[in-house]
Amino acid sequence: MDIFLIIGLVLGCLTVIVGMIVKGANIAVLLNPAAAIIIIIGTIAAVMNSYPRSEFLNVPRVLGAAFREKQQQDPVKLIEMITELAQSARRDGLLSLEQTIESIEDRFLQKGLTLVVDGLEQDYIREIMETEIDNMEERHKANAAIFSTAGGTAPTLGVLGAVVGLIGAMGFLDDTEKLAHMIAAAFVATLFGIFLGYVVCHPIATRLKRKSQIETRNMYLILEGVIALQAGENPSSIKMRLTGMLDPKSRKKIEDNEKAKQGSAE
Incomplete structure (x- = not known):
């Protein structure tokens, strides 16, 4: 469970409640079933009207993915692993990787190495792996779009709910206290x-997009590593190329690891 997301949602709720108390508003007014029905059911209806049945029924699973703290593969460890594989392939040949494939946890890397061991051409390997990345990106984009749609619809339905409430209030013009309530x-x-819209749905959509970007980055890193490995490039050159795809913090981590290895060797 992603505790950070839960803390954010709880903090958002507390902000509204504390703000109302500071302003002297009665928080009991939040217990409004009619408003909840208009916003929640209305938003669900809007999403149902916007997306096909298969994508709509997939919402609970996508929501679970947003709240689930999936451990992303560390790109630094990925580069170290690919470098070791390149050293092994350079020493014993590409077919020697077949013994290592089953022990690799990353399914995408496992698939890429299998294609290499099978002796497929470089262009064909790239095409297969890029197709998988594109399909994943498209799927993730569609999942995030559902919550973006909900986030854009909910505030508008809030205005609709206010209009409905004001229409009902017009029936109490002769009772000032009831009218105010x-x-x-x-x-x-x-x-x-x-x-x-802006504290729940849009942030969840943004979080899903960000998780997809991180996963896509790692997959492209694996793709370039597999292609370089298949071409028989020098392990040091492969490591240098893949390191260039990282952010400065991760690059420094690799540099520190290199210095630690050199220090222990001495």
Whole structure:
């Protein structure tokens, strides 16, 4: 479970509640079933109308992926692993990698090495692996788009809920106290809509996109490593090429590892 996301959602709720208390508002007004029905059911209906059945029914699984803290492969460890494989292939030949493939946990790297051992051409290997990356990106983009749609719809439905509430309030013009309560309750729908859109749905969509970007980066790193390995490049050259695909912090980590190895060798 991704505790950081849960903390963010709880913090968002507390911000609204504490803000209302500081302003002297009665938080009991948040207990508004009509507003919740308009926002939640309305948003679900909008998503149903926007996406095919198969993608809509996939929402619980996608939501679970957003809350699940999936351990992404460390790119530094990936580079170290590919470098070791290149050294092994250079020493014993590409067919020697067949003994190592089964012990590799990363499915994409495992697939790439299998293609190399099978003796396929470099262009064909690249085409197969890039196709898998493109399909994954397209799938992830569609999943994130569902929450972006919900995030854009919820605030608008909040305005609709406020209008509905104000229409109901017009029936109490002769009762000032009741009228004030109804107007306050009407704007709760707007509050719910904005909160659901900009504190829940849009951030979840952004989080899904970011997770996809990290996974895609690692897959391209593996792709370039496999292609270089198949071409028989020098392990040091492969490591240098792949290191260039990393952010400065990860590059420094590789440099530190190199210095530690040299220090132990001396």
